[in-house]
Amino acid sequence: MSLEEQKVELSKLGVQESKKEKKTQKKGLADLPRVDGEVVLRFAPNPSGPLHIGHARAACLNQEYVKHYGGKLILRVEDTDPRRVDPEAYQMIPEDLKWLKVDWQEEVIQSDRIKIYHQYAEELIGLGQAYMCTCPGDEFKTLKDRCQACPCRDQSPEENLELWKKMPEMREGEAVLRVKTDLNHKNPAIRDWVAMRIVEKEHPRIGDDFKVYPMMNFSVAVDDHLMGVTHVLRGKDHLANSEKQKYLYQHFSWKIPEFIHYGRLKMEDIALSTSQARKGIEDGVYQGWDDPRLGTIRAIARRGIMQEAIQELMLEIGVKIADSTVSWKKIYGLNRNLLEDKSNRYFAVLNPVKVEIQGLPESLKGNIERLKHPDYPDGGVRELPFDGVVYLDQEDLENNRSKVLRLMDAVNIFIGDEVTYHSASLEEARKSDARIVHWVPSSSNYQVELVMPDARISNGLIEPASHEIKVGDVVQLERVGFARLDSIKDDKLTFYYAHK
């Protein structure tokens, strides 16, 4: 019996269909679980370098949720490991966030709060939920793997407090403060994790005021609680950490925030972590953090990718826990949609070959005007002086041997042993099935350099009106592709190529 037939039969019997309402599906981002009024979210990077595309996901999503529910976003710089701090990152992170158009209402740096973590550590000892452990790491691990307590675990809070006070005088590795969890927890990683440890290394930002530093799991949980964070968006690599942190919340009788874990974001052709990128920069393989081959926000920005494209992409990817691989084609597609309407057009010829058109009627020489944007005449025109001597792309010449070629908005030429004037009108060009190509006047042009995504450089010439392009603008070099003006030096413009 089909569903319809069943319904008919049921209604004959007088049975009403019970309506189970399904959640109405909104477009866009999935709802956050258990939202009660406004939300407090945080973006909490480690200052080990500039932000990369993976950070952009967390930042954009946090931003979007705050916008959607109301509330605030906290920027929290997590620099509790002096060895993993790049001092420049303190500037680079806010810069990158601004480029991403992410706003935060509060900003804290964890190295300003070491004393707070010490206070809570002490309190936890007082509660009997943490103990000073002086076991060598490997011995503790052996015991832990067997679900056995180490001798230190039975110390009284007083004994622990005494050791805690001495901790600043101890050497690195001699002692740690452990949080009591469950020694029988099936994941050994969760068992009695480290809350505080000794680091004998000057902190790049706060110097050597402290030797006892919190572990990320401790400072994060304390801060999330103190700052009233309601929802924690983090990568699934933090799954075990979320569980570790839950013990701390329970020990302090704090309300546990909602943890949401998203999957790994890979980027096509870019498998570079911050540390690998750093090494490449130090070794001179990459020119810097904004080398076009890197997956950093600044590299992507430099390539002419718009913030909106990244934003759209991140919203689309959302928070699901399955991993995803971002393809450049997807980014290019989104970006092209944004750029198409607002990018002015210019002629740039790569691999230029100088061509003198023989037999060009004098009357056809003069200034040629062409719309800056074919769809928007109000955007104005650029002028190209045309005197019969032009630069053409070597490839266009080679591909059109013994054929008619039309120079856009100018004349039709024939590519024989010499290049000769053929005709003037577009109709003639159509009749001859001529390819229509861009060109650069030989009498007036600038040098141009185009840096490709793989960092290779193409050289050529660009039309004179290009002087009006501002650094940072993205334009379309006709028949070449979209490119962002990166710098102007003397008479040379350097563009970074985005995509077709």
Add this chain to the structure above:
RNA sequence: GCUCCGGUAGUGUAGUCCGGCCAAUCAUGUCGGCCUUUCGAGCCGAUGACUCGGGUUCGAAUCCCGGCCGGAGCACCA
């Protein structure tokens, strides 16, 4: 190895919680055609996916079991 988690078109994503309206959404890509003084855009069309095998059920992308594949964690990093 141990613990946990995933697998929808080339890529991303909706649908999975609560089985039927899903011969499965949208985006991007790709391929045709039209159009266009750009190889860009636009218009029209096409393409293409529920990891596999069992089970439950009238009915499974959706629930259960197993396989396969993939990922994360197993730090005195974050």
